[in-house]
Amino acid sequence: MSPVLDCRDADQLLPALRQARQAIGRGELIVMPTDTVYGVAADAFNASAVARLLAAKGRGRQSPPPVLVSGPDTMRALVAEVPGAVDRLVERFWPGGLTIVLPAQPSLRWDLGETRGTVAVRMPNDKFALELLEDTGPLAVSSANLTGKPAALEIEAAIQMLRDSVSVYLDGGLVDTGVASTIIDATGLVGRDSRPVTVLREGAVSRSDLREVLGDLLEPDPVDPDESDAA
Template structure:
């Protein structure tokens, strides 16, 4: 039975987190707030749970969900061949509205969909999300909405779209806090599977801010800073369509918005 908990009240927050953790262990889906929009999450290591998440959203395996992590040190446990530039961005902007696509650790026993050996990772800057992730470990998460519909900014909005397909809804109020429709941006996504790093979805973090840490970061069109498009690549840099297709971070991301 679907239950909503008001996480702005201390007693309901504790009960909600406990029941959300139990739901995750039972391979069911939960909805919770992040620092961008609300997310629907499931055990990243349970194919059954991931399939339920995709079915709840009305998505196919061709749009695999990203994975939210509770701590920076989880990066090396889930990804391999992490570029130094990507590590700098993680240290600067995690927790926050930045998702990065990496080569997944080949030894991991999970099935997120048709990822082509990649995984999209993010650490959210939200207390409820962090508390849940600390209890559950990494979660496969996408925006809490049906594909093609507006991203939910409250658990109540998510409930109108996802209904009984979700076991537990954690209501934390409007996200982003104090925001409006215009503020409900998904995370910025960067492809870190090849160098130079490249933005593949513009979102909560501006390109200019990211380039303060990694000046050579390519924009969504594959252009370097202040370099004409024709000169932005060299023969050694893979073209945009040659890079591995990373997991979708929501309805409107790598493949094609969402949380992440």
């Protein structure tokens, strides 16, 4: 049985960070709390570790994991360009539940799966997660569950699904929100062929909140079928 360490216990906090850091360094998987749901994490720059993460969840390379970062400066090192609109989004919603897809920095040597030259980045609003990210650097992180199953909101659910595929489980208690991050595609803001920002998954950040920052740079809201035939 893989060890379970309580991040809320002051006596276990430093050992938890140390064991998690060592596991990541060995190319192994950990489960960690975030501000949205529990995540299963691997070194973003270790291709075999990322492949192990996808296999543990029962996913293929066509579903690459997002990358959690400790702050905007790390994001800038991972992406090719940060448009002004993305800067405004980061200022408003980070740390928090907004994942932003941008063109990846082409000089980076990593393999997250079939990303088509992009990377999805987020800064979580969780003290322990941020402290760990400061130690490990960027982590490939996906929800700690088997594909098709509900995301884990407490450590026991993650353990039941992922079992010994994970080397270290970090227990932060019941997740407060349990709402996955909103994912947006901002790649259209980079380059000459300007396209609006699209919402790939609605979650913790609403469309109306995004609209306050982006205005017309956000795709039009979907039409309610009950209203489309209205006079």
